[in-house]
Amino acid sequence: xxxxxxxxxxxxxxxxxxxxxxxxxxxxxxxxxxxxxxxxxxxxxxxxxxxxxxxxxxxxxxxxxxxxxxxxxxxxxxxxxxxxxxxxxxxxxxxxxxxxxxxxxxxxxxxxxxxxxxxxxxxxxxxxxxxxxxxxxxxxxxxxxxxxxxxxxxxxxxxxxxxxxxxxxxxxxxxxxxxxxxxxxxxxxxxxxxxxxxxxx
Numbered sequence: 441x442x443x444x445x446x447x448x449x450x451x452x453x454x455x456x457x458x459x460x461x462x463x464x465x466x467x468x469x470x471x472x473x474x475x476x477x478x479x480x481x482x483x484x485x486x487x488x489x490x491x492x493x494x495x496x497x498x499x500x501x502x503x504x505x506x507x508x509x510x511x512x513x514x515x516x517x518x519x520x521x522x523x524x525x526x527x528x529x530x531x532x533x534x535x536x537x538x539x540x541x542x543x544x545x546x547x548x549x550x551x552x553x554x555x556x557x558x559x560x561x562x563x564x565x566x567x568x569x570x571x572x573x574x575x576x577x578x579x580x581x582x583x584x585x586x587x588x589x590x591x592x593x594x595x596x597x598x599x600x601x602x603x604x605x606x607x608x609x610x611x612x613x614x615x616x617x618x619x620x621x622x623x624x625x626x627x628x629x630x631x632x633x634x635x636x637x638x639x640x641x
Contacts, residue, residue, distance in 0.1 A: 447478060447481075447482075451481075451482060451485055451487060454487070455487065455488060456487055456488035456489065456490065456520075457482060457487060457488075457489055457490070458489075458490040458491070458492050458520070459479075459489065459490070459491050459492070460491075460492060460493060461491060461493040461495065461502065462493070462495070462623065462624060463624050465479070465491075465509070465511065466509045466510075466511075467624065467626055467627060468623075468624075468626045469509075469626045469627055470509060470510070470627070471509045471510040471511060475510075475511070476509075476510040476511050476512075479511055479512070479515050479516075480512065480515060482515075483512070483514075483515035483516075488517050488520065489515055489516045489517060489520070490516060490517055490520030490521055490522075491516060491520070491521040491522070491523075492522060492523075493522075493523045493524070494523065494524040494618050494619055494620055495523040495524065495525055495618065496523070496524065496525040496528070496546075496575040496576060496617040496618035496634075496635060497523060497525045497551040497552070497555075497575075498523060498525050498526045498529055498551060498555070499518075499521045499522050499523050499526045500551075501550065501551035502521060502523055503516070503518065503521060504550075524617055524618055524619065525555075525575060525617045525618065528573075528575070528615060528616075528617035529555065529558075529559060529617075531615065532556070532559035532560075532561050532573070532615070533558065533559045533560060533561075536559070536560075536561050536570065536571065536615075537559065537560030537561065538560055538561075539561055539562075539570040539571065540561065540562045540563060540564035540568060540569050540570055541561055541562075541563065541564070541569050541570065541571050541572060541573040541615075542563070542564065542565070542566050542569045542572050542573070542580070542581070542582045542603065542607070542612075543556070543563060543572075543573045543575070543580075543581040543582075544572065544573065544574040544575070544576060544577065544579070544580055544581075544600070544635070544638060545573075545575050545576040545578075545579045545580075545581055546575065546576030546577075546578060546579060546592075547576075547578055547579050547588065548579075552576070555575065561573075563581055563582070563583055563584075564582075564583055565582050565583040566582060566603055566606045566607050566610070566612070567606070567610070568583075569582075569607075569612060570612070571612050571613050571614065571615060572607055572612055572613070572614040572615070573614075573615050573617070574614055574615065574616045574617065574618075574635040574638050574639055575616075575617035575618060575635055576592070576635060577589070577591040577592040577632075577633050577634060577635060577637065577638060578590065578591060578592040578593075580599070580600070580603065582603070587599075591633055591637070591638070592632050592633055592634075593630065593632065593633075594633070595633040595637060597637075597638065597641045600638065600641075604641075614639060616635050616636060616638075616639040617635060618634055618635040618636060619635070619636040619639070620634035620635070620636045620637075621633070621634060621636045621637045621640060622634060622637065
């Protein structure tokens with residue numbers, strides 16, 4: 441395809457388009473220039489639009505966030521929107537129901553604290569857990585306790601050393617809900633370390 445191919449030409453060639461989110465539609469804080477207008481034009485032309493994202497949050501959170509960033513959620517076919525966090529959530533319910541995990545997560549917030557609801561998965565200390573769930577890099581939820589860590593900002597895995605050592609001794613697997621090593625920085629902020637960084641370690 442020649443590099444000068446326009447969106448008008450592409451729209452004539454395809455019935456649908458699948459968008460990534462971060463760095464394509466928006467930067468996590470605001471829409472990228474022209475992106476909402478493009479989405480609206482494609483939807484108005486009858487194109488089927490989807491989203492495929494490696495966000496560790498569920499697709500409902502993605503759809504709720506779109507209007508805040510200048511996009512119409514109605515422009516997208518809900519059944520064609522998914523995230524790696526959504527797929528991990530389904531995997532938890534399908535394969536780990538009735539089990540317990542140590543959860544490496546984000547701090548409390550929308551799309552975070554209710555993530556395990558409906559999965560049938562509980563929390564436990566590493567000695568009683570069946571697996572590790574990794575969906576964030578600034579909180580360790582082990583049993584009843586929640587410990588804040590600064591890995592998201594620094595990339596420092598030292599706060600996880602004792603936990604990982606105990607998990608390895610027991611042969612626990614890890615389910616990683618976001619394969620990103622790092623996330624592109626939001627305007628005025630630094631790059632952040634993501635769950636893939638812990639999984640790789």
